[in-house]
Every structure is written in C-alpha cells, then in structure tokens.
Amino acid sequence: MIYNSALVLSILISGSWCLVTKDLKFPEWFKFGAASAAYQVEGAWNVSDKGENIWDRLLHKRPEVAVGGANGDVACDSYHLWRRDIEMAEELGLDVYRFSISWTRLLPNGFANYISEDGKRYYNNLIDGLLEKGIEPVVTIYHFDLPQIFQDLGGWANPLISDWFADYARVVFTLYADRVKTWITINEPFATCDMGYDLQHGPYISDKKIGKYLCNKYSLISHAKAYRIYDEEFRPKYKGKLSLAQIFIWYDPATPEDAELTDLMLEYWEGRYSYPIFSKEGGWPPNIEKYLADKAKKEGYPYPRLPPFTAEEIELVRGTHDYYALNHYSSRLIRKARPGEKIGVYPYFGAEELGVQIENDPSFEIAGLDC
C-alpha cells in the first residue's frame, strides 16, 4: 500500500468543515495547506535525464504490491501540469503547499556530481509560481523515493547514506533556500525503516530484525547532517526552519495494568525517531534501548540489534530541530499479548517485537483513512 501524508492533510482539511458547521472557527493565525510527495504527483518518471528511484523500480517489477497495479509513471502529471496545479491551490485558498523534491530528478546519479538542468528548472518554476500567488512553499527534501543506485548499496542501512543525503541536501539548499523558509528533511523515516523493511512500503525488504534498526539510526544521522549544514552555511543568511516529519499513531492502554507496556510501545513508535532529536539528553529512548538490547542478548546476538549511538553521534543528532512536525493517522489500544495469540489490527509494527496485542477501541469512530 502507498502510505502518504498528503492524504492525511486532505482529511484534516475536510475534517475542518465539520468544525465550521458547528460554528467553531480556526484562529486567524492558522494556516491551511495541502501536501504532496514527488512520486505521488509528478509522473514523468523517465523524462529528460531523471534517474530511477526505488518506487519506480518496485512498482515496475512488482505491480501486484499496489492496489490495481497502480504506479507513479504518470500520476497527476504535475511535472507538466504544475501551472494548473498552482491555480487550483489558489482556488482552494491555500496558505501553504507542501511538496517534495525528487532526488533523482535533481541529481540523476544520486550523487551531487551532476545536477539536472531540467530538474533544477522544474522546482524553480514551482517555487516561484507559488510565491507569485502568495502561497508559501514548504519543501520536503526526501519523501520515500531513494535513488535506486543507493538502494543497491544498502540504502538507509548503509552508514554512508548520511553523507550522500547531506550532499544532496546542500545542493537543494544552495538552489532554493533563498525562497523556501520551511523545510522537512525526511518524511516519516518510520515508514521507510519499520514498514519498508517489513514488506509494507518501499524499499520492500523483509528484514525487521536488523535492517530496519540500521535504517532507523542512519536516517536520523542523515537528517542531523543536513540540519547542521543548513545551520552553518545557510541559516545566517536565510533564517529558515527545519525539522523532520514523524509518523504518529497514538496508543492508550486497554486496561490500567497495560500502562507500562503502552509507554514502551509509544517509545517504540514515536520515541525512536523523536527522542534522539528532541530530548534534552539525546540518544535512544532509554527503556526501548534497554528492552531491545536485553532481547538481542537473549537471542544470542553479539550486539544490540538497535545499533547504539556513539557519544559523538548523540551530540550530532541532539537538538537538530526548529519545530515538531507530525502526521497523525490513528489511535489504538494496547495490551499484553496472550501466548500463541495472533497479532491484532493494523498497524501492527512492533507488536511482535514487544509482545503486545493491538486493538481498536469500539467507541472510536472509524475515519475514511483507517485501514
């Protein structure tokens, strides 16, 4: 399934209509926006000198993994129809439009040795077109579409990815930071790592014991290097804001006895991607780090499966934020799993690792997005 934050924003916007009909008003300062991701809207997957990314490869090779064999070859064709898309954003009355840059459209080789002129021009046009209409561009540097060349070298599980990403981010800042003031480095690394290494998302790998935790660590280090580059080389001149966008599923305990396990589940989902950046002391959330290290030891691994940060890495990542960004999808109840019990409702990521059962609260209303 293609799991995307753009959907969530549109749900939020339609949700707001319910509030308006009850005579509740958003404050003046509230900004309405819509969001997209490059692979989701651009199409033009093989025009000009664009390189292949992991979603191009996945949905060409394994069309059965997307509903109805859909892919992003053409999508909304926003690569060609961007002028009309900006008009529609204006017609909707949007204050902001969030979009992502396709890494291989800008850097066809993935590496920063060659910048595509067509790629450069496309995003310049889009940014300038939005600004002309008074719509603020919010730019995601990475939204799921890794260059295939890097996936072939291990992708986000390879420690070198943090330098490749930092080089790419520097190119993006150099080209666009004069006009773009709000940045998201990486969208939902949980989706890439936890779901992508559990056959639910690109890169569509089955390696939830090791690969996903390497991806977890190196995506955070990648974010941090990009943040530090902005801080040192661009912030003094442009004064923008950066963060990364977190996936957010809230968990409540099914019974009071499940409170501790629920905290652990929240550390697992939200904490692994937030605590290293946002906490005062940095590093992995202590309870989940200990839980996973003890478990790996019991399983006979010579190392924790969640790779520890060095002291230097903790400092590199700690504090690399100017705001907190979250995409909230849904909420669930947590209780201890009974022996032999089948894992419960989606999204079940982490349930097996933590020995928990996931349930819907029957009193929750089911929204259109829920699955």
Ligand SMILES: *[C@@H]1O[C@H](CO)[C@@H](O)[C@H](O)[C@H]1NC(C)=O
């Ligand atoms: C680009 O991809 C389309 C399929 O989406 C294909 O029909 C077309 O031949 C390709 N063009 C080039 C130049 O490879």
